Amino acid sequence: MAEDAILGFLEKNEKIADSGKFASNIGIDHNEIVNVIKSLHGFRLVDAEDIKREKWVLTDEGKSYTVAGSPEVQLFLAVPPEGISREELQKKVDPSVYKIGCSQAIKNKWLEMGKAQVSRKVQQVEDQVKDLLLRIQDGEAVDQGDIDALKKRKLIALQTWKSYSLTKGPNYAPKRKKVATDLTREHLQRGDWKDLEFKEYNFSAKGQPAEGGHLHPLLKVRKQLQMIFLQMGFEEMPTNNFVESSFWNFDALFQPQQHPARDSHDTFFLQVPSTTKKLPEDYVERVKRVHESGGYGSRGYGYDWKREEANKNLLRTHTTAVSSRMLYLLAQKPFAPKKYFSIDRVFRNEAVDRTHLAEFHQIEGLVCDRGLTLGDLIGVLHDFFSRLGMSKLRFKPAYNPYTEPSMEIFSYHEGFKKWVEIGNSGMFRPEMLLPMGLPEDVRVIAWGLSLERPTMILYGIDNIRDLFGHKVDLSLIKRNPICRLGVD
Secondary structure (H helix, E strand, O other), rough: HHHHHHHHHHOOOOOOHHHHHHHHHHHHOOOHHHHHHHHHOOOOOOOEEHHHHHEEEEEEHHHHHHHHHHHHHHHHOOOOOOOEEHHHHHHHHHHHHHHHHHHHHHHHHOOOEEOOEEEEEOOOOOOOEEEEEEHOOOOOOHHHHHHHHHHOOOOOEEEEEEEEEEEEOOOOOOOOOOOOOOOOOHHHHHOOHHOOOOOOOOOOEEEEEEOOOOHHHHHHHHHHHHHHHHHHHOOOOOOOOOOEEHHHHHHHHHOOOOOOOOOOOOOOEEOOEEOOOOOOHHHHHHHHHHHOOOOOEEEOOOOOOOOOHHHHEEEOOOOOOHHHHHHHHHHHOOOEEEEEEEEEEEOOOOOOOOOOEEEEEEEEEEEEEEEOOHHHHHHHHHHHOOOOOOEEEEEEEEOOOOOEEEEEEEEEEEOOOOEHHHHHHEEEHHHHHHOOOOOOOOEEEEEEEHHHHHHHHOOOOHHHOOOOOOOOOOOHHHHOOOOOOOOO
């Protein structure tokens, strides 16, 4: 009905000046007219131009004041010429009227609010607020200053009225011809398909977005690193033990028991079970001896090594604890060269900020063979990082309790235009390897780095909490590419 009314009117007239007035004249709801206009405009049967009108209307609070008067006037009238106590005045008027009326009446200098008595300062007042509200309700013009004052008190609100002016479009017809959306069997049988007008296909329309799983950037980089290790002939270590004993996490790595890393401020210790019950006793004795008095050319640390410290359970602070277990198992068999790697979570009791979390992923690689040197380590590192697209490397001497010599690894970041630390490396000390039972000429070269830092660099993320944890934006995971090209 609305469509016929619009097209029929335009057949005899050049223009519908205002769809709102047109709807009122023909007795059809304007919202229904608007829906039809949008459809006709989409098919270019009519051309539509927006008409926007704005006017101030009263809020519910404003409407109530047009009947009862403004709160300040109500409060003023409640005060008799001889004055009234505060308690009596509060009983005479509504609490909201008292609260609003007090502030406005004092501002207008109508009332004197004493500690005990409220009295009039003027004998008569005019309710300008009520008068302004009635004028706005009747559609009269009001000064901008008064509008601002009423708006500030939330007594009026701006109402936007939208309608359309209509003219004939390029495809105008007095009656819209229904177009077919499908060619059916019946059309072919009847032969009327020749006279049908078919709806055009929108080849630019996007299909329904496919909802499926998305790989997290950390998982993508992890898989990439895993493939690099496998291509280099490394074997993955089992890292399914988040809980470790202090012995494998610290003592077996020749890390002294008074080392700051063993403090509860740096390490998460378990309450239940608080200690381990299974340790290889003969190996424990050799580790104790090398800590206390040294051996294998070392003087040791010269302190009283305590078994109860070694028995404490903790959340592993590095995956090197897994490396110490694997090397000990390797030493129990006839020696054969090995290349191991691991990528898994570790835990540190650190303050959380944009670059640190209490848990993160550590990548570790090690090569165990006879006669290895620092040159072998540097060569393996160049090979490993070049496969990640990092060809510019530098090494800086460093100290680790369980490696000597030790090196920090730096790579030149083309985006930052500076050298960035990307990992740590070194050769495991004899004090760590020989108590395990490995041959004296066996050397182990190793390196480690976090998974989060290279992932943040590769994906342009500057806050680790946007990458890992409960604050991650899921749209980031959906938007990032399935794979990154340009890196071997």
